[in-house]
Amino acid sequence: MKIKNESDLKKISDKTKDALVSSEVRIHVxxxxxxxxxxxxxxxxxLETEVKNQKLKAQVVEVGCNGMCHHEPIVDxxxxxxxxxxxxxxxxxxxxPLVKAIKKGTILPEQVIFRTDEEENLVTGESLNYSPGExxxxxxxxxxxxxxxxxxxxxxxxLRNAGRIDPSSIEEYISFGGYRGLxxxxxxxxxxxxxxxxxxxxxxxxxxxxxxxxKWKACQEAQGTTKxxxxxxxxxxxxxxxxxxxxxxxxxxxxxxxxxxxYAVGASKGYIYISNNYPLALDKIREAVxxxxxxxxxxxxxxxxxxxxxxxxxxxxxAYVCGEETALITSxxxxxxxxxxxxxxxxxxxxxxxxxxxxxxxxxxxxPAIIARGGSWFSSIGTKGNTGTKVLSLNGSIQNSCLVxxxxxxxxxxxxxxxxxxxxxxxxxxxxxGGPSGGVLPAKSAKLSLTYDELNKEGSLLGSGITVIxxxxxxxxxxQYFLTFFKEETCGKCTTCREGVKKMSExxxxxxxxxxAMEDLTLLERMSQPMIDGSLCAxxxxxxxxxxxxxxxxxxxxxxxxxxx
Amino acid sequence: xxxxxxxxxxxxxxxxxxxxxxxRDNDIHIPTLxxxxxxxxxxxxxxxxVEVICESRTTLETSxxxxxxxxxxxxxxxxxVQAVRKLVMELLLARCPNPKKLREVGFEVGVDAVPxxxxxxxxxxxxCGLCVRSCSEIVQADAIDFEGSGINKKVAVPFNETSPxxxxxxxxxxxxxxxxxxxxxxxxxxxxYVEGEEDLGPQRMMRNWKTELNLKMCKGCGNPLAPEKQLTxxxxxxxxxxxxxDYCQTCRAYPEIDEEKCLGCGGCSDxxxxxxxxxxxxxxxxxxxxxxxxxxxxxxxxxxCPNGAIS
Numbered sequence: 001m002k003i004k005n006e007s008d009l010k011k012i013s014d015k016t017k018d019a020l021v022s023s024e025v026r027i028h029v030x031x032x033x034x035x036x037x038x039x040x041x042x043x044x045x046x047l048e049t050e051v052k053n054q055k056l057k058a059q060v061v062e063v064g065c066n067g068m069c070h071h072e073p074i075v076d077x078x079x080x081x082x083x084x085x086x087x088x089x090x091x092x093x094x095x096x097p098l099v100k101a102i103k104k105g106t107i108l109p110e111q112v113i114f115r116t117d118e119e120e121n122l123v124t125g126e127s128l129n130y131s132p133g134e135x136x137x138x139x140x141x142x143x144x145x146x147x148x149x150x151x152x153x154x155x156x157x158x159l160r161n162a163g164r165i166d167p168s169s170i171e172e173y174i175s176f177g178g179y180r181g182l183x184x185x186x187x188x189x190x191x192x193x194x195x196x197x198x199x200x201x202x203x204x205x206x207x208x209x210x211x212x213x214x215k216w217k218a219c220q221e222a223q224g225t226t227k228x229x230x231x232x233x234x235x236x237x238x239x240x241x242x243x244x245x246x247x248x249x250x251x252x253x254x255x256x257x258x259x260x261x262x263y264a265v266g267a268s269k270g271y272i273y274i275s276n277n278y279p280l281a282l283d284k285i286r287e288a289v290x291x292x293x294x295x296x297x298x299x300x301x302x303x304x305x306x307x308x309x310x311x312x313x314x315x316x317x318x319a320y321v322c323g324e325e326t327a328l329i330t331s332x333x334x335x336x337x338x339x340x341x342x343x344x345x346x347x348x349x350x351x352x353x354x355x356x357x358x359x360x361x362x363x364x365x366x367x368p369a370i371i372a373r374g375g376s377w378f379s380s381i382g383t384k385g386n387t388g389t390k391v392l393s394l395n396g397s398i399q400n401s402c403l404v405x406x407x408x409x410x411x412x413x414x415x416x417x418x419x420x421x422x423x424x425x426x427x428x429x430x431x432x433x434g435g436p437s438g439g440v441l442p443a444k445s446a447k448l449s450l451t452y453d454e455l456n457k458e459g460s461l462l463g464s465g466i467t468v469i470x471x472x473x474x475x476x477x478x479x480q481y482f483l484t485f486f487k488e489e490t491c492g493k494c495t496t497c498r499e500g501v502k503k504m505s506e507x508x509x510x511x512x513x514x515x516x517a518m519e520d521l522t523l524l525e526r527m528s529q530p531m532i533d534g535s536l537c538a539x540x541x542x543x544x545x546x547x548x549x550x551x552x553x554x555x556x557x558x559x560x561x562x563x564x565x
Numbered sequence: 566x567x568x569x570x571x572x573x574x575x576x577x578x579x580x581x582x583x584x585x586x587x588x589r590d591n592d593i594h595i596p597t598l599x600x601x602x603x604x605x606x607x608x609x610x611x612x613x614x615v616e617v618i619c620e621s622r623t624t625l626e627t628s629x630x631x632x633x634x635x636x637x638x639x640x641x642x643x644x645x646v647q648a649v650r651k652l653v654m655e656l657l658l659a660r661c662p663n664p665k666k667l668r669e670v671g672f673e674v675g676v677d678a679v680p681x682x683x684x685x686x687x688x689x690x691x692x693c694g695l696c697v698r699s700c701s702e703i704v705q706a707d708a709i710d711f712e713g714s715g716i717n718k719k720v721a722v723p724f725n726e727t728s729p730x731x732x733x734x735x736x737x738x739x740x741x742x743x744x745x746x747x748x749x750x751x752x753x754x755x756x757x758y759v760e761g762e763e764d765l766g767p768q769r770m771m772r773n774w775k776t777e778l779n780l781k782m783c784k785g786c787g788n789p790l791a792p793e794k795q796l797t798x799x800x801x802x803x804x805x806x807x808x809x810x811d812y813c814q815t816c817r818a819y820p821e822i823d824e825e826k827c828l829g830c831g832g833c834s835d836x837x838x839x840x841x842x843x844x845x846x847x848x849x850x851x852x853x854x855x856x857x858x859x860x861x862x863x864x865x866x867x868x869x870c871p872n873g874a875i876s
């Protein structure tokens with residue numbers, strides 16, 4: 001059905017909510033890439049078979065990633081009048097006993113992770129109450145979601161719907177408050193929308209941390225015949241899957257955010273740039289675009305207003321450098337993804353020289369919530385100047401590799417604890433944030449708080465991946481790993497970056513092979529500032545940090561190779 | 566007009582100009598490798614980096630493509646700038662140790678030796694892109710471009726096959742700072758098979774672009790003029806008569822007008838593609854006159870004259 005106005009949205013929302021509430025049993029299977037990698041599709045098939053064979057009146061629904069990648073395949077069971085029970089890891093052969101347990105009204109105690117009594121809908125502010133009153137035994141003994149050590153310190157804004165809704169259902173997205181932010185935005189003048197974003201204090205989540213509201217304002221004020229909004233989903237860091245989870249679990253939130261941005265700046269065309277490393281995310285986003293179009297939420301006169309917007313999904317080749325906004329624009333235009341000098345900035349002259357807003361997928365995911373709940377609400381989360389939350393992929397020598405969302409200002413130590421702490425039997429040596437571009441921080445940095453300001457001061461950046469490094473790793477080897485990555489990913493434009501990374505990689509390589517000398521360290525130091533100064537973009541400017549940060553905090557690791565110990 | 570400071574010197578310049586252009590206008594030297602004032606700047610070599618202070622914020626930018634701003638302060642030889650230039654040349658010399666130009670520029674910025682830890686390659690191309698830009702912007706043939714990216718980047722022809730678009734003009738040869746692009750003219754090219762041989766005649770070889778082009782010979786002296794493709798392309802672009810390039814500069818003859826036979830009809834001046842002929846008054850009569858500065862010896866006028874007055 002075509003959604004022509006806000007009341008149509010409400011009709012769908014009410015209808016879907018009623019269906020959800022009245023359904024007897026609803027079983028979620030987490031089939032994002034992380035789940036699929038652990039065989040979640042087989043679990044889903046097994047559950048569907050068992051539900052049929054055991055004649056259970058139940059829906060088996062595919063959902064996105066809930067962040068607990070270490071417990072995949074994840075299965076949620078929602079039974080009328082009972083708390084939501086989350087199981088994991090669940091294997092296909094456990095499908096039969098699970099369905100049996102559901103029929104009996106009991107649980108599978110071995111596989112239970114947590115229960116959820118009440119879920120807050122972030123956009124509407126409403127509470128979804130799964131079971132009124134205290135649950136009975138044995139459910140009572142299961143840890144409740146909000147007290148679970150994994151979720152206790154998390155706060156889901158960007159990932160509010162991931163793992164909770166069927167990403168292939170626009171109706172479910174709407175029933176969870178989807179497109180309500182857009183409806184609200186369209187009822188305000190564009191300047192007020194921008195003001196809400198400015199008030200929220202939202203800063204770019206791609207690492208640079210530029211105030212999003214200021215970027216939108218600059219684009220709105222710029223002169224051009226056509227304005228564009230571009231969603232940067234070209235996540236190319238080797239250690240993270242944050243954009244992937246977001247796009248696989250809640251693709252419509254990206255679309256809705258782009259529409260709000262487009263309305264605010266005066267754009268009528270958008271591009272979603274997704275790396276071809278993420279085939280499932282590409283599928284989900286394309287599906288969401290088709291659905292939105294079929295429902296009249298893309299095209300002319302959206303929600304009965306004069307606002308028109310169309311979107312094209314562009315598949316990138318997977319180059320890391322295309323995460324840089326000007327390289328992304330160049331790639332969208334059909335050329336090699338090579339960065340361009342700024343000024344002029346994309347907000348003034350971007351895609352085809354027109355005013356363009358390029359926003360990171362995570363930055364955008366926050367927008368519908370900000371508009372629905374207000375900029376002040378968002379700015380109350382986190383700390384001053386560093387408001388809101390950050391989605392992080394935790395990996396490395398951590399007990400549980402997982403995906404979390406935490407308020408800014410939380411300490412790195414607490415984040416590592418959310419992931420279960422350093423792997424058993426290992427000792428914390430270093431932390432990297434922001435992948436190869438963030439350099440390394442020594443173990444004592446665990447007390448630092450996750451803010452742009454504090455991390456930038458330490459020479460790091462607020463990236464999307466935190467990797468825990470244990471003391472079995474020689475940091476010179478880690479530097480070499482980063483340099484090898486940069487060697488693959490440099491676009492090759494600037495002499496300082498292209499030739500510099502080749503030479504740095506060779507020199508560090510020789511050191512790691514035991515053929516280095518102390519003069520090599522002096523040379524590496526000497527090279528780093530000119531490489532930063534001489535390179536055009538953030539890639540070239542962060543290559544040397546892999547070397548300088550490891551040398552600063554872990555010089556002994558380099559010396560160990562040189563002295564041949 | 567914009568007022569800016571370069572190396573402490575206050576300068577007035579027009580908005581829309583780059584730091585490099587303004588520096589050159591004021592005899593302030595900034596070394597470059599990938600820059601040509603005939604082409605759009607690229608910012609590839611990074612040699613022209615300068616320190617820019619704008620509203621108390623210091624950044625390092627390439628001067629070839631950075632537009633001047635009111636109140637900007639530029640330092641063209643600060644320590645940071647010199648360190649960039651030195652590293653750029655050390656890196657380029659490690660990549661391309663042989664080209665004379667690189668050694669000259671290296672010497673200029675204080676590089677006499679490449680650090681021993683830098684392994685030496687045997688490249689000649691510094692990926693400045695001057696050849697690509699000349700071919701695209703001036704010649705408008707777009708026969709060559711960068712291929713691959715990152716550390717494997719190089720300049721090539723599409724699919725590494727003979728170029729359908731190269732006209733053998735040699736602009737790329739002319740702009741290449743390391744002279745790695747070569748053009749070779751051969752009087753008598755031959756293909757030799759086991760069974761025999763095939764005469765190809767005069768050819769221009771653009772070996773870098775895997776392209777050989779037939780050379781057009783002068784109708785007068787029989788010497789090679791230029792590649793046929795180049796002449797055809799120029800002729801078509803500028804809509805010139807078919808015979809326009811039939812004669813070389815030496816053999817090209819200019820019309821001689823026999824004033825006795827000239828009827829002053831204006832047929833020659835009307836049909837001259839170069840406006841080299843006009844009618845003027847000679848002793849109270851109208852006669853044709855040739856301005857040889859414009860004439861290219863195409864001989865259209867000779868054929869057109871109804872009275873055979875031009876030879």
